[in-house]
Amino acid sequence: MVEEQKIVRKTDPKFIEEIIEYGSKYFTKEEMERLRACINCGTCTAGCPSGRRTAWRIKKIFRRAQLGLKEDALKDEGLWDCTTCYTCAERCPRKVPTTDAVRVIRNLAFRSGVANPRHLAVCGYLFRFGHAVPINDETRVVRKKIGLDELPATVHKYPEGLKEVNKIVEETGFKKVVDEAQKEAQKKDEKK
Ligand code: SF4
Ligand code: SF4
Structure with missing residues (x-):
């Protein structure tokens, strides 16, 4: 019962x-x-x-x-x-x-604040670099080798665009949801 x-x-x-x-x-x-x-x-x-x-x-x-x-x-x-x-x-x-x-x-x-910690890390990259998967040295070398610009025409090449990326994530409420999910994940870790 x-x-x-x-x-x-x-x-x-x-x-x-x-x-x-x-x-x-x-x-x-x-x-x-x-x-x-x-x-x-x-x-x-x-x-x-x-x-x-x-x-x-x-x-x-x-x-x-x-x-x-x-x-x-x-x-x-x-x-x-x-x-x-x-x-x-x-x-x-x-x-x-x-x-x-x-x-x-x-x-x-x-x-509702439930998120996979690996996905939260990816969100962090997006806020910091404007890319969920930022470029690394290896990719830069390969790009050059095949005749491309070392950096793609994104926030990597135009870092001033990062402000706009962050404005979008703020205004859509995405940043807030991620921040809350991060707090939840932290609380969960502290309980372990
Ligand atoms: S295949 Fe999956 S979703 Fe479709 S009826 Fe069966 S259990 Fe349900
Ligand atoms: S991994 Fe593929 S098969 Fe499995 S639940 Fe997801 S969509 Fe369906």
Whole structure:
């Protein structure tokens, strides 16, 4: 009985609506509604190349969405192990937009302050260098060798553009979300 009460407390029946509503900003509502059609057959998980090497089980995320297990879904670290290869989307017998739904759930996770530390590091590069993957010496050499300018015509070549990059990340609210996620990650580290 105690266990049952615990499960009921953790349930948010509106979670699936939230995913559908949020996902409908980027995909069609009709596609997102297909999430309700998942029968948890496991075909997606069986063909998932990432799941062969990690603990990521995509079908679990859809079950959690249907059951309203929001916290479990958003905090599933495997969410970040999906490579968005779309194998599952091609194989799903119920035409669930599996990969797109994962991207939507990741977005919701990120907005709620849950983020993969490696992704946060990449965001840091973007704020500092204007690139998620800044150029390195090796790439400079290769560029020169094949007759290109040593630096691409981006913030690397025009460092004054960095101010504009940072203005965009501030004004879109992206910086704020990343800062909050970093604070959450720090708190998590301190608890270890
Ligand atoms: S293959 Fe489709 S129906 Fe089957 S578990 Fe995955 S998402 Fe659900
Ligand atoms: S899109 Fe993601 S979940 Fe689907 S098969 Fe590829 S890695 Fe697995």
